[in-house]
Amino acid sequence: MTNEALQKLISSWIPELEFTEEGSQFLNIIVQPEQLHQLMTQLKSNNETSFDYLFCLSGIDWGKELGVVYHLESTIHRHMVVVKVQTEDRENPTFDTVSNIWATAEFHEREAFDFFGIIFNNHPNLKRLFLTEDWDGFPLRKDYVDEINMVIK
Amino acid sequence: MNISLSITKNIHEWLFSIMPEGIASITEMVLIAVVYLAIFAVAGLYLVLLERKVAAWFQLRIGPNRVGWWGLLQTMADALKLVSKELTGTERADKFLYNLAPYFVIVSSLMALAVFPFSQEFHAFDINIGVLFLMAISSIGVIGILLGGWSSNNKFALIGAMRSGVQTISYELSVGLSLLTMVLVTGSLQLSEIIEVQKNGWLIVQGHIPAVIAFMIYMIAGTAETNRAPFDLVEAESELGAGFHTEYSGMKFAYFFLAEFINMFIIAAIAATIFFGGWLSPFGITESIPLLGVVWFLGKTLVIVFLMMWFRWTFPRLRIDQLLTLEWKYLLPLNLLNLILMALVVWLNLTIQF
């Protein structure tokens, strides 16, 4: 399915979505945290989109906001889409988990939690994956400081 | 008269001439035990070297070649290192059993050596239930392994020990039954008599088809008895680290290690004695020189040891349930059938005798 057709179809489900293709090779969908889970479920289950392969889930610190970027591909239709969600709450950034939609998200979300402190609601096992339980701070955030271990050029 | 035999005879007479009879026979036994211990400790070390060399040749390597000419002193150096190493252990281990276990293993394997006829005269202990004795002694070793695995307070060791228990007890059956098949031909459990029977042709020839089947079953079960690959689930490096001897170090580890190799020698020696005529030369070509019997015996044993090494460096390891399937679904029924076949062969006088 082409990007235009995708955009038309997806915007018919949830009207508040923003679409952009600027500076990216994929169609970007920007969604509000509240509608994330609903959108993702539909992206996976709808026969015309059927995005069944979540190939990348990255947490991003945008400076002011914290966000998560989902790269989705359909193994049937071979089209791809990027879903972005972000929140300004840096103390308790919370999104709904997608690990019940794509099993691979369980580990990827734990990674995002580990490095960005993003909390995923309803995640089955949300705890530190790489770092120790008592690690202070979230290293991949832009405001993280560690004068001993980080070499800044 | 042979020189070596006259030496033992002279010592025997000399001992009895200077001591009362009871003390003399005890002294003699101790002497023989010490000689056996010395010989087989060194022999065990050289089996380790042989294993390493053979493994290297199977694997496109050179093998140990630094210590001594052609690496001949390598295992000696290893043993020296192991003796001088610190004996570490786990906290909260059952210290008594933990320390006892290696001795169980090494003693049981050395005891079995006593009954082998190395040549016509070189035979320490010729009892009339030789085969039974071997079977009984070789199963004591597993107690040591179980004790070691259990007492060292390590879950990997415990899993290894439990596997060992399951495995050895199962395969004991096949070893026993395949030897029993051969005993049908000889009609005696005494090893010297078994060899006497084979002067009319080795048992593997005498018993032809059922004997070959029994030999194959014996080799599989024997390899399993010694816990060697492809049945090395007890150690299973990639699964359990080192299995039951994970927590042993230094000399205690060396006992386990040595026992494994002496066990391998024992299994091969039983096969050589029972299937291939022990110290008998083929067609009696060197019958006039009795001392050469030792050479024949060791030669046959080493060929079978080599076969076991070949297995080890070729085959992948079985899984624990497949191990039991192999024993209870394949080896045991085959063995029982084979036993009947052999009984028929003996009954109908179908054995081949020269």
Next chain:
Amino acid sequence: METTTITNNFKSEEYFINMGPQHPATHGVLRLLLTIDGEIIKKVEPDLGYIHRSIEKMCERDSYQQIVHLTDRMDYLSSHINNEAVCLAVENALEIDIPERVKVIRTIIGELTRIASHTLWWGVMGMDVGALTTYFLGFRDRELINDIFEETCGARLTMNYNIPGGLMYDIHPNFIKRVKDFIAHFKTKLPEYDKLLTGNVIFQKRMKGVGILTKEDAISFGASGPVGRGSGYSCDVRKHHAYSALDKVNFKEALRTEGDSLARYEVRVQEMWESMSIIEQLIDNIPEGDYKVATNAVIKLPKGEFYQKVEAARGELGVYIVSTGTKNPYRLKFRSPGFSNLSLLNHIAVGGKIGDLVASMATLDIVVPDIDR
């Protein structure tokens, strides 16, 4: 009443085992927390981070040329392909046209890397299931590839041969001959692999029906590479999103539908044959031309987001670059194949024995630095 007490006495108890971080089967410093009932595995929980170096954070302070060499240290067995992924991402972002020569050389070395990785995997796989000779046979053949790499790229493992815009140097004059010699040698040795291990009845029994992963689960868990293809999921990036010179060659995507460990094993062995055929198609027609195009000393990517996926030896490697137009990436995420593949270990190992866990872990072909990045 009495019978119930007896059964209670014999109730089996679950217990924990720490497999790793120092364990022969975990190939490095992976730690698995196993919940076991006797020999049966109830739960596998990986505990990671023992060699986490935070390459993604380091990338945020490095220039684009410097990032390339960090990817060597991720999945060190397919270092060339990792380099290629970053270089392709940067080149696509800058919209540079890469000479055909570079594309062909990259593909050849990439496929050699794949063979090298798979031979090592094969050797270690054999060791994991207890056949110790395989290790040396695998390494013997891998050494020849490493020699090729050393002669052309200067290093055996962490080659860093790619730079954004091309290659660091041209191929060595001996390169073509050496590659041809290797292919001729390996064609005689690869059937031996099958004879020694694949056909072996013990091996077949160990692998068949062990660690079954269905196609739906494979997609849901994001399995890629031989793990996904063993489940019948056509996920070869070389086919679906061809890069470099891979659109010019003919090769079959190795696919099996069984989804068990044996299928994953067979996929990898077949991939070695396919990689050889790719190399054979390209090695005689390396086009003449430059081995690199000049780029600015300071590479600045335009503002935007760039994603590049390649087929590394273990599966799909993704490089996701977020650029704000400066000389450093704002955020760089590596979607590493091992990370997704590890996440399904619990799924396929539960219910099996300890031996099964080792066997299925070996067919997942986990390289820990790839997961720990």
Next chain:
Amino acid sequence: MSYFGNIAKGIKTLLTGMSVTGNYFLHSRKGAITQQYPDNRETLKMFDRFRGEVVMPHDENNEHTCTGCQKCEIACPNGSIEIIWDRQLDPETGKKKKMIDKHIYHLGMCTMCGLCIEACPTDAILWAQNFENSVYDRSYLTKVLNKPGSKVKAGIED
């Protein structure tokens, strides 16, 4: 009957495997792939592109070609190269010129990526094929590449 058929088939596959290792055993003399490393130092030649360590070649007049442009220092991803330089009076032209005082190379931090050598405009630093770099103290791994008293070859400009 498939019971016995399975046994026969199984034994056949085992023998096939044994034939492979047995073949290697018989050809173990010439087939050994072991490299007996410290013994084969004479014959062990590394390839000329091998990245052992970074060196700065000097000619017979104790002159190198490093102008102190610091491009290698900037290119290095992990700060293995430090250049200490000052402006000295060039005796020939009488002008002040950037000269290196010390070109410090931390071999212990080097990842052998080759970016410094790529970046060098005057080919002042090169790869050496020496790979026996182990020392007893990490401080020995910090090397000064320019020899004492060396100077820039005349006419080298970046």
